[in-house]
Amino acid sequence: MTGCAAPHQSAPHGAVLPVHAAVLPEAPSAEGVCGGDPLSALVFHEHMGIVHRQRLLLHRVFAKQRLHPAQAMCMRVLARRGEVTQRDLAESMMLTRPSITRILQRMERAGLVARRTDAADQRQTLVALTAAGLELQHRLDAALAEYVAATLDRMPEHDRKELARILPIWRELADEALAPPVPTAAAANHGQDGTGR
Numbered sequence: 001m002t003g004c005a006a007p008h009q010s011a012p013h014g015a016v017l018p019v020h021a022a023v024l025p026e027a028p029s030a031e032g033v034c035g036g037d038p039l040s041a042l043v044f045h046e047h048m049g050i051v052h053r054q055r056l057l058l059h060r061v062f063a064k065q066r067l068h069p070a071q072a073m074c075m076r077v078l079a080r081r082g083e084v085t086q087r088d089l090a091e092s093m094m095l096t097r098p099s100i101t102r103i104l105q106r107m108e109r110a111g112l113v114a115r116r117t118d119a120a121d122q123r124q125t126l127v128a129l130t131a132a133g134l135e136l137q138h139r140l141d142a143a144l145a146e147y148v149a150a151t152l153d154r155m156p157e158h159d160r161k162e163l164a165r166i167l168p169i170w171r172e173l174a175d176e177a178l179a180p181p182v183p184t185a186a187a188a189n190h191g192q193d194g195t196g197r
Helices: 019-023 038-064 069-081 086-093 097-109 131-150 157-178 185-192
Strands: 113-118 121-129
Touching: 038 069, 038 131, 069 086, 069 097, 069 113, 069 121, 069 131, 086 097, 086 121, 097 113, 121 131
Parallel strands: none
Antiparallel strands: 113 121
16 A cells, blocks of 8 residues: 555446535545555545545535535624624634624624624724624534434543544644744844845
């Protein structure tokens, strides 16, 4: 076995593919993750398959409620944090201010959020879910709970405990990989002496 993902399987003419292959578009593969550890490549490939299926499920749930994924993410942030400034909401979602403004305008027209000027700072706009927005968020949470019950809850407890131990470690390693590089003393001196241009 190499560090590459297995090629996408196709069925002979007239044959019926398994449900995951027949219904779901092909997930991103680990093809190209070659030359490394074969086990790591396999884990990466399986992880990408899960992420792909979860994304499809979320889009299906959001589509039933006529929600764009960005609107659903906005609702989750507001449900967790309560009333926040529009600026803080944009930063939480890593969106530009014009983008968050357009999203909130559509949600406001749908009656899902309410905006008001901050009495303590007239320059700030506060955003909160309406009663209708909270009710919709509860329905989304229930749909996600059904997915968890149909998938993770069916795994043996010892497997779930092992995942609960491993996944935070993977997340921390990913955070380290995404963190900006720390400048070395040599690099700092290179910039200070005027030669680093």
